[in-house]
Amino acid sequence: MMKYLKILSLLSMMAATQSCLSADEDPVAVRPMTGSEVNVAVGGATEPNQVWIDLSDHDKPGINKRTDWDLGFYSGDDFRVIMNGSLAMTVIKVPDATDLSKIKEVNVESLKEIAQVGTFDSGNLKYIDNPNGNFLTQTSGIDVIKENDADNSIYLVNMGREIPAVGSIAPGSVALSGDERGWKKVQIVRAPNGYKIRYADLNADNGNIKEYIITKDPEYNFTFFNLKTGSPVKIQPKKKNWDLVFTTFTNEVFMGPGNSAGSYFYADFIATNTLNGVGAYQVNVTGSLDEAYNAFKLKDVDASKFVFNDHRAIGDKWRTTTGTAANPVPFVYSDRFFVLKDAEGFYFKLRFNTMKNSKTGERGFTNFEFEPL
Template identity: 80%
Template sequence: MMKYLKIFSILSVMVATQSCLSADEDPVSVPPMTGSEVNVEVGGPTEPNQVWIDLSDYQNRSINKRTDWDLGFYTGEEFRVIMNGSLAMTVIKIPNATDISKVKEADVQNLKDIAQVGTFDAENMKYIDNPNGNFLTQTSGIAAIKENDAENPIYLVNLGREIPSSSNIGAGSVSLSGDPRGWKKMQILRAQNGYKIRYADLNADAANIKEYVITKDTEYNFSFFNLKTGSPIKIQPKKKNWDLAFTTFTNEVFISPTNSAGSYFYADFITTNTLSGVGAYQVNVTGSLDQAYNAFKLKDVDATKFVFNDHRAIGDKWRTTTGTPANPIPFVYSDRFFVLKDAEGFYFKLRFNRMKDEKGNRGYSNFEFEPL
């Protein structure tokens, strides 16, 4: 994947490529100087795909099924593990459990109703990853992995929901949650340059506890693992090789601005690669969106507005899934666009054009962007 060398700023790169290269210097690559339009392969109203896009190399985007992975193991200095929020996964500590082989389904039956997404109970936020993406400091989800094996709890893991198989979904609607994917018991320990995961079906005895060592690959933010297949898998592109991800998402929903209703499952969601320094912000428009978008230049960027500490900077802000009283059909907002700063320090403006195909079926997103 082609990446770009940043020299002071985009403007200085442009000047350098035009007038400041000597005969024996290598040419400097710059972002494309014309805008591009992108059809995002979300996959239709069951939204089966996660799509990872690097605006500097948007044609080589990476696509995976949501069910391809369950856990992401952080490759930095800390020992943290995330869950696949695109499946509405949850975890809950099994009280007083010290031996994973002795945990049986009957021991955790009362926990199954608790470790769920969408119960409209603020308490269920404890069982998911922090929706803002700040997993290194979160107190929810899977705790930091300790050096002392005995300090690492045994978890009941809700593997979330399968991708529905039905194709008979009404125009403007989505169907995101199929059959339950089941439950696992799990303990994660530290290993040399990585992690050791111990996991099994709930009634498995000592002879059937599976183990796998996950090595930290520092070219990526996470090393991913599939609990169903018992194997590692590449999901995200390399650290700085993606800016945006189109995905379903486990978020927090509110009854009122200060009254949380807990975790909730979202369609048509976009996250930004904040772990690699990507930031974004929304520009509100009064009047013509075309005119405001076309007129927006590098000099208009407000560096104070970038959101670098919440990967939901774009999130669900580009569309409404419920419509309005006057227009009750889901649609893309026409009164805003977004500005993004990528991991290389380049600036882009982007606007979203649609979330449906010509027949009104969801899961067919389109956006355009232009380097600034």
């Protein structure tokens, strides 16, 4: 009898110990044991895909078409909305507008000419999200969504460009911008634990205005919404389940040091998950890249160099799209690699090998390798 009581007592202790762990708790992060080489499914010279990669689980990337979403609704405490920069979207306030149904295309023709990417005017930065990714404090794009419905502006939304049909694209070149995706008129207000979006085509009357309630999901940074299908879509993986996204990107371009030319559309871009603590920095190499990369260990990490406040820490710095006088074709730089710290505090080194198909020269075939430190 005593033996059975001891077994029962032991089982009770085990159950009590397990009950202290919530079913909602994240599993304990386990450091990856080895690195790997990754072929990123960007999709070729039209770069149709956004690819979200977690270095701790790189075999299961998140992949979506760039046209799968238009707006992202923040799930945190603030009420902020971002645009799909992979399509060169823009927004502009419709002055003095209070009634969505009364806005017609004829009233906004002059605004359509202004709210464009690539006009080489520094003033057009106000029509896009902050390129550094700090959307919570940005004064561009869509304003913070206010408590009082009447305080929220009506916006004219430039839906950007379609992904072009695959045609004859010269080796080393890209074709990112197809037909115009059109325009929408949009107003966003708060709803219980989320947002309400009201939107329509420009000439729609009151009977054709659509509405949708978007609820915040704390497991994700954003709830994404497709204005053409009128439905939410899953785009990013869960908050801490990605480190890098390979994408096209609306960035700020410069004519020279300190001379901004405003917004411009980039190919072959990499953004980091700064919203959840991912940081990165570049290591410059003067000699052999192979030797420097292989020799770099955890003790060599310089914590002061990590960039946590700009998701362009890698950005376009890993490649040149114009080439050089000596090598006038796009190529991956061979004089640098990168160090990344993920949301769990693990360190990695990364080097980029290709941005083109080695046989055909077609762009949109990125390959990189990484190792945990």
